[in-house]
Amino acid sequence: MKIALQAVLWILIVFFSYKIYDSINGPINFNETKNERYADVISRLKEIRKAEIAHKDVKGFYADNFDSLVSFIDNGIFTLIQKRDSSYLEYDRVYRIDMLKEVIVVDTLGFIPVKDSLFRNSTDYADLSKVPVEGIDATFSIKADIIDKNGYSVPVFEVKVSKNVILHDQNKDLLKQENETFSVDGVNGPDIVLGSLTDVSENGNWPSIFDGPKN
Numbered sequence: 224m225k226i227a228l229q230a231v232l233w234i235l236i237v238f239f240s241y242k243i244y245d246s247i248n249g250p251i252n253f254n255e256t257k258n259e260r261y262a263d264v265i266s267r268l269k270e271i272r273k274a275e276i277a278h279k280d281v282k283g284f285y286a287d288n289f290d291s292l293v294s295f296i297d298n299g300i301f302t303l304i305q306k307r308d309s310s311y312l313e314y315d316r317v318y319r320i321d322m323l324k325e326v327i328v329v330d331t332l333g334f335i336p337v338k339d340s341l342f343r344n345s346t347d348y349a350d351l352s353k354v355p356v357e358g359i360d361a362t363f364s365i366k367a368d369i370i371d372k373n374g375y376s377v378p379v380f381e382v383k384v385s386k387n388v389i390l391h392d393q394n395k396d397l398l399k400q401e402n403e404t405f406s407v408d409g410v411n412g413p414d415i416v417l418g419s420l421t422d423v424s425e426n427g428n429w430p431s432i433f434d435g436p437k438n
Contacts (some may be wrong), residue, residue: 248298249394249397250397253390253393253394253397253401256387256390256393257390257393257401258355260389260390261389261410261415261429261433262281263355263356263428264354264355264356264384264389265415265427266272266355267351267353267354267355267363268363268382268415268417268427269362270347270348270351271292271351271365271382272382272418272427273341274286274292274296274337274341274348274351274418275292275293275380275418275425276425277295277296277299277301277337277340277341278292278295278299280301281295281299281300281301281337282295283371283378283434284367285367285378285379285380286317286365286367286377286380287365287366287367287368287380288365289351289352289362289363289365292348292351292365293348293351293352295337295438296337296338296341296342296348297338298337299323299336299337299338300334300335300336300337301334301335301336301337301340302331302333302334302426303331303332303334303335305329305330305332305335306327306328306330307328307330307426308325308326308327308328308331308404309325309326309327309328310323310324310325310326311324311326312324313321351363352365352382354388354389356388356389356391358390358391358392359391361384361388363382363383363384364381364382364383365380365381366380366381366382366420367380367381368380368420370376370420370421370431371398372423377423379418379419379420379421379422379423379424380418380420381416381418381419381420382416382417382418382419383414383415383416383417384415385413385414386398386401386402386410386413386414386415387402387413389415407430408430408432409430410428410429410430411428414428415427415428415429416428433438
């Protein structure tokens with residue numbers, strides 16, 4: 224009986240020691256994994272933003288699917304221009320004299336493929352739609368629209384992915400807390416989001432800590 228009681232006590236000691244260890248280190252490990260994965264996801268979102276801004280600059284609107292966005296990168300062309308001030312004399316019939324007219328002259332300097340400008344020799348842009356987390360096969364949600372802002376038609380876009388996808392294999396209680404996070408130094412809400420379908424924005428909902436040189 225004494226040996227059996229000692230064995231039970233040792234089992235309880237090991238069990239409660241593990242629980243204490245897990246309660247301390249669980250959140251630490253969760254945050255390390257979270258920050259690493261968020262950094263990778265946000266880095267990919269920044270690549271998407273570059274491509275979407277280029278798409279809008281060339282075509283006047285954002286791409287609403289990744290097939291169109293990747294095709295644009297493959298085939299799109301930037302026109303290189305230079306703007307300069309100029310002037311000339313024009314006869315004014317009211318004053319009956321030559322008057323100086325100032326204008327802006329736009330010169331076309333050449334053309335460059337979007338692919339070379341944004342991604343140089345890399346072909347990584349082909350995977351823009353994929354969420355860069357090991358062990359899953361998930362894609363970002365992407366949408367684009369034209370909204371009315373103060374009487375003007377303005378193009379907008381939104382790209383997002385759920386934290387449940389990014390942290391799919393992490394502690395569910397800690398993940399629930401993360402989804403309810405609202406703080407100045409956190410990624411607020413249940414998703415990581417780039418852009419907006421209701422406001423004119425090309426920003427993400429992540430804090431500046433993810434905008435350092437590594438990202």
